[in-house]
């Protein structure tokens with residue numbers, strides 16, 4: 001199977017599993033379940049669940065049994081986007097080309113959608129215990145909780161909000177993205193590796209891969225924002241700071257940011273040198289992420 005075929009096949013399997021794990025849209029209270037599905041099936045790339053599956057495959061693990069954990073990562077990602085779009089946070093009207101959850105269902109429902117998705121995520125992690133070694137599931141539950149919590153995603157979001165309209169230093173920018181974006185990528189790769197039975201050396205190599213990939217992903221995300229703005233309204237480079245937020249390109253310039261992204265991607269792929277062809281998908285995934293157009 002080619003990289004693209006595998007990517008599409010896994011994305012489809014994740015979609016199918018999510019359909020099964022989420023309550024039906026008409027299950028009482030229908031407005032909540034419909035709103036959860038609205039954001040989960042809004043066209044996300046499914047990068048995090050695919051990384052869970054790919055990491056398990058890289059260490060020779062079974063990918064079917066860990067589908068609940070793969071989906072849990074996507075639910076946490078979706079919850080974070082729904083909450084991030086709220087008026088109290090980024091106040092966005094559109095995501096993935098569609099009105100944001102609170103624009104369609106109202107603020108209170110959108111808050112509860114996020115809460116319900118986060119809670120369902122941990123129900124799915126527990127469900128994985130039916131097919132996976134309980135010690136591995138325990139470790140993964142703890143890693144995912146840490147990545148999503150105050151020393152992970154939420155901590156990164158708080159520092160991001162505190163930094164609005166401030167000229168922050170590079171160490172703060174790094175903190176924000178290592179926690180806000182990087183933590184979930186890291187947890188996804190480590191979860192797949194742990195459940196797949198990785199040895200400590202394999203886990204360490206995959207952790208480096210995930211951390212460098214998270215950094216490259218974020219810089220690319222900043223670069224795509226600028227390219228999108230320029231294409232839409234001819235905004236000059238450097239005025240890309242939404243709500244006056246510092247980004248990699250605003251701190252290091254366009255070329256500097258591109259160089260940093262390339263370097264991080266190279267380091268990610270180098271970390272996979274201890275693996276053979278079974279990690280080929282992860283190598284190509286790095287190229288896919290750094291060359292993506294959305």
Ligand code: GRG
Pocket residue numbers: 043044045046047077079080081083084089096153154157180181218221294
């Ligand atoms: C509200 C707890 C809480 C956290 C919010 C993740 C986050 C923290 C905010 C999202 C804002 C943002 C644009 C972050 C940049 C990185 C990112 C998560 C981009 C979107 O990820 P993709 O490209 O999205 O994987 P798709 O749409 O493909 O799912």
